[in-house]
Amino acid sequence: MKITRKEFLKLSGAGLVLVFGGRELAALDRAAGATFPGGAKPRPRKQWAMIVDTAKCAKEPGCTRCIEACDAAHNIPAIPDKAHEIQWIWNEPADVVFDESDVQYLDAARRDEQIPVLCNHCDQPPCVRVCPTGATWKREEDGIVMMDWHRCIGCRYCMAACPYGARSFNWVDPRAYLANPNPDFPTRTLGVVEKCTFCSERVVAGKLPACVEACPEKALLFGDVNDPHSEVREVLSESYVLRRKPELGTGPNIYYRI
Amino acid sequence: MRDKFWILGGLLLFVGVATLPTWRDWETHANTRPPALVLPAHAKQCVAPLDFMRGSHMQLLLDWRQSAVRENNPTYVAYDGKTYPKSLTKTCLSCHDKREFCDRCHDYVGARTPYCWNCHVDPALGKGAAR
Numbered sequence: 031m032k033i034t035r036k037e038f039l040k041l042s043g044a045g046l047v048l049v050f051g052g053r054e055l056a057a058l059d060r061a062a063g064a065t066f067p068g069g070a071k072p073r074p075r076k077q078w079a080m081i082v083d084t085a086k087c088a089k090e091p092g093c094t095r096c097i098e099a100c101d102a103a104h105n106i107p108a109i110p111d112k113a114h115e116i117q118w119i120w121n122e123p124a125d126v127v128f129d130e131s132d133v134q135y136l137d138a139a140r141r142d143e144q145i146p147v148l149c150n151h152c153d154q155p156p157c158v159r160v161c162p163t164g165a166t167w168k169r170e171e172d173g174i175v176m177m178d179w180h181r182c183i184g185c186r187y188c189m190a191a192c193p194y195g196a197r198s199f200n201w202v203d204p205r206a207y208l209a210n211p212n213p214d215f216p217t218r219t220l221g222v223v224e225k226c227t228f229c230s231e232r233v234v235a236g237k238l239p240a241c242v243e244a245c246p247e248k249a250l251l252f253g254d255v256n257d258p259h260s261e262v263r264e265v266l267s268e269s270y271v272l273r274r275k276p277e278l279g280t281g282p283n284i285y286y287r288i
Numbered sequence: 289m290r291d292k293f294w295i296l297g298g299l300l301l302f303v304g305v306a307t308l309p310t311w312r313d314w315e316t317h318a319n320t321r322p323p324a325l326v327l328p329a330h331a332k333q334c335v336a337p338l339d340f341m342r343g344s345h346m347q348l349l350l351d352w353r354q355s356a357v358r359e360n361n362p363t364y365v366a367y368d369g370k371t372y373p374k375s376l377t378k379t380c381l382s383c384h385d386k387r388e389f390c391d392r393c394h395d396y397v398g399a400r401t402p403y404c405w406n407c408h409v410d411p412a413l414g415k416g417a418a419r
Contacts, residue, residue, distance in 0.1 A: 105409070169360065171360060172360075176357075176358075178357050178358055179407060180353060180357065211409045211413070212409070213377045213381075213409040213410070213411035213413075214377065214378065215409075216377075216407040216408045216409065217407050217409060218407055219403075219406040219407050220406075230360070231362075234360060234362055235362075
């Protein structure tokens with residue numbers, strides 16, 4: 031049997047695909063799973079999460095203790111100009127927090143109910159995907175979406191990517207608006223982006239986040255949502271909760287108990 | 289040696305210009321000795337031996353920054369087994385005073401004050417000291 035040069039090349043190509051193709055295809059499949067939301071990317075070992083009990087929170091109308099505790103702990107300046115404001119945890123009316131179509135028949139009073147919002151420490155944080163310097167990343171050990179202000183170059187891609195508006199940019203020097211900065215935590219400087227870090231500095235020392243500790247109604251519950259025996263999971267197993275914009279696939283880890 | 293005047297004059301001018309900083313210091317009675325740094329009274333030992341701190345404190349601070357912020361490892365185990373928080377404010381400045389210690393040496397060697405202080409707070413500021 032005679033074989034032409036063309037046939038020889040065809041046969042050896044097919045042979046190569048048979049031998050190595052399967053392995054390469056499997057690798058491609060794994061890579062795709064890691065890239066797309068809902069794919070096979072493993073969740074972090076721990077995932078800190080928070081449940082905001084809106085009923086308990088509503089018992090103290092006008093209360094801003096969680097916000098004040100956070101501001102004091104993290105040297106957040108009180109800048110009167112709304113355009114320059116820095117916020118880690120703040121209040122928004124219910125119809126802003128949740129999609130307006132879900133609350134359109136609510137009483138005006140309930141719609142204006144103030145609900146605390148903060149960084150959602152997403153499972154698939156879009157801010158992390160766009161950061162060009164690695165100044166923000168998702169921690170593998172506990173799922174906190176962390177910030178390294180040393181590396182932030184102030185490009186604000188993360189702010190454009192975050193669907194929750196959880197990030198603030200320092201348009202002005204924050205020191206000018208801080209009467210007595212807390213030396214245990216750095217201030218930020220002109221031209222960096224900042225947001226809630228789930229009190230990583232307190233959590234590593236075994237403490238609860240400042241906002242959780244400060245709430246007089248115990249409306250904020252903090253814990254590991256990956257641990258089936260945690261208090262957070264206990265509450266989640268028996269209550270109806272909402273998350274903000276879950277349809278975007280970011281996997282937010284702040285739950286609102288209704 | 290017809291050009292004696294120009295050669296000697298030029299040499300003199302060169303020596304004069306080259307040693308200008310010395311004359312300037314002499315004229316303004318500037319103190320050119322290195323600052324006598326006051327060591328903390330209540331601590332006998334820094335987080336590393338003196339020689340290392342003198343030459344490599346900046347590297348130590350960068351390592352601390354990397355491991356505390358990015359690797360979530362906030363505790364430093366010193367060479368003698370003692371542990372310290374990896375914190376400029378909580379560890380370094382609990383013994384040293386920024387203006388008396390850091391700034392004086394940085395000024396003397398002309399190493400521009402690093403921008404650590406744009407964010408990290410000098411605890412002395414909170415105690416009503418002038419900024």
